[in-house]
Amino acid sequence: MKITVVGAGVWGTSTAYYLRKMGVQVELIDMWGPGNVRSGSGGASRIIRLVYGPDDVYIDLTARSFHLWNDLFQKNAKDYYQETGLLWLFSQEDDSYAADSKRRIEALGFELEELDITDTQLAYPQISLTGIRKVYFEDKAGILYASKCCELLLQRFQEIGGHYMTGHATVDEQSSDFSLLINGKKAVSDQYIFACGPWTRNLFPGLLKKYTYVSKQDVYHFVIPPERMRLFDTSHLPVWLDYNVESPLYYGMPMHLAKGFKIAYDDRSEIFNPDQDDRLPNLTHLTKARKFIDHRFPLLTQAPVAYTEVCQYDNSLDGHFIVDMHPQFKNVLVMTGSSGHGFKMGPALGETVSRHLLKGSPLPEQFRLNRFLNKSVVQSQFIQKEKKH
Ligand SMILES: Cc1cc2nc3c(=O)[nH]c(=O)nc-3n(C[C@H](O)[C@H](O)[C@H](O)COP(=O)(O)OP(=O)(O)OC[C@H]3O[C@@H](n4cnc5c(N)ncnc54)[C@H](O)[C@@H]3O)c2cc1C
Structure with a gap:
């Protein structure tokens, strides 16, 4: 049996690797290469964390991925992953996004602890907790060095006889016979x-355009003054996420890979064309990020930008992944709609798809396309709003 996987981001390369591990002849193709700068997987770093509200499917996939990432790293984990823990800051009374995950996380053998706000303030003087109502700490969370992880996945795939080539794929979705x-x-x-x-939605516009959209996401890394470096390193500051439903949700990371203090936001309102639009940061968003820093990290007020990245979210309408067979072509499976939270789960998702294709195990129902037929919702992984069209 031969399987062709198009797209060597973290999802495609992971899937190619686990298929090959299960003995299949696999060809992996990408137009720009694994973890390239235009791909979602091409950023320097991505968070891995277990908290996912009531969505057990993601908690389970992440828990499994922790294990699989470790296997992939072998003895070199420090080149690909930095464990820091994650501090969840809620500026609202409703902490259900963390609280609803607790039971599942603990059942899987991990920890999630609610912290006292005064103790947290003492422990992290570099954060101002003004307005924060609840705090949780997830200890098994951290930073995956994303583009390096993609290169590693390709290396592991090739070590076991997988075949990779650079090439641009096209398909004709209108034709009754599938051809690549x-x-x-x-x-x-x-x-x-x-x-x-x-780009999956461009290959299969009839199937996917109405259920997906692409948004521009800027990432900023700020200069940390030399005398404050210690407070913002990975030993003294965890990954953090400022959870609220009123304004853009900010999250960030301590100094890593010598790039500075990273901040990004979870607003998905700026539509982006990954082939035509410039990858330049939006100054309005930068001004807002600076205001957020003044408020939450006052020791970094007026810090200059050291480095920026412009990436895109491949959003589904409801924020859940899309992993399903193409209803028209029985030997075509699509994986898209990673919606800004798919990196961490790449290995477990690749394993799930491989088991589906080779052993017939079911794909998660939440990821099937038929969910869109009955209702129309606009959500994200964090905020869930029902919207009538
Ligand atoms: C700013 C930002 C922050 C994020 N933070 C996190 C985070 O903290 N944690 C987390 O888990 N996730 C995070 N994500 C999401 C995560 O990065 C993505 O969900 C994930 O990388 C998507 O991987 P993918 O393999 O689906 O797609 P991609 O990485 O985009 O890969 C698609 C690949 O397909 C190739 N391709 C496309 N069209 C063709 C064609 N026609 N022919 C051949 N090749 C083609 C491309 O070159 C590309 O390499 C973030 C995303 C962004 C943008």
Whole structure:
């Protein structure tokens, strides 16, 4: 059996790796390469954490991924992952996003602890907890060095005989017979997987355009003054997330990979074309991020920007992943809609898809396309609003 996987982001490369591990002949293709700068997986760093409100499916996939990432790192985990813990800051009384995960997290053998606010303030003088009503600490969480992890996945795939090539894929969704062209030449396989991030919707517009959209996401790394470096390093500051439903949700990381203090936001309102739009940061968002820093990290007020990244979220309408067979082509599976939270789960998702294709185990219902047929909702992983069209 031969399977072609198109897209070598974390989802495609992980899937190619686990398929190959299960003995399949696998060809992996990407137009720019694993973890390239335009891909969602191409950032320097991504958070791995277990808290996911009541969505057990993501808690389970993340728990499994911790294990699989460790296997992939072998003895070199420090080159790919930094464990810092994650501080959840709630500026609202409703802490259900953390509280609803607690039972599942603990059942899987991990920890999530509610902290006293005064104690937290004493422990982290570099954060101002003004307005914070609840605090939780997740100890098994941290920073995955994303593009390095993608290179590692490709290396592991090739070590076990997987075949990778650079090439641009096109398909004709209108045709009744499925055919894949790579750089204009027909490529034949028994099974095809498309994990092309925000480009998947361009390959299958009829199936996906109405259920997905792409948003621009800026990431800023600020300079930490030399005398404050210690307070903002990974030994003294965990990854943090300022959870609220009123304004953009900010999150960030201590100094890592010598890039500075990282901040990003979870607003998905700026639509982005990954092929045509410039990857330049938006100054209005930068001004807002600075205001947030003044408020929450006053020791960094007026810190200059050291480095920026512009990326995109490949959003589904409801914030849940899309992993399903194409209803028209029985040997085509699509993986898209990672909605700004798919990196951490790449390995477990790749394993799940491989088991589905080779052993018939079911795909998670939450990820099936037929969920969109009955209701129309606009959500994100954090905020869930029902919207009538
Ligand atoms: C700013 C930002 C912060 C994020 N933070 C987190 C986080 O903290 N934790 C987390 O878990 N997730 C996070 N995410 C989300 C995560 O990065 C993505 O969900 C994940 O990387 C998506 O991986 P993917 O493999 O689906 O897609 P991608 O990484 O986009 O890969 C798609 C690949 O397909 C290739 N391709 C596309 N079209 C074609 C074609 N026609 N032919 C050949 N190849 C093609 C591309 O070159 C690309 O390499 C974040 C995303 C962003 C943008």
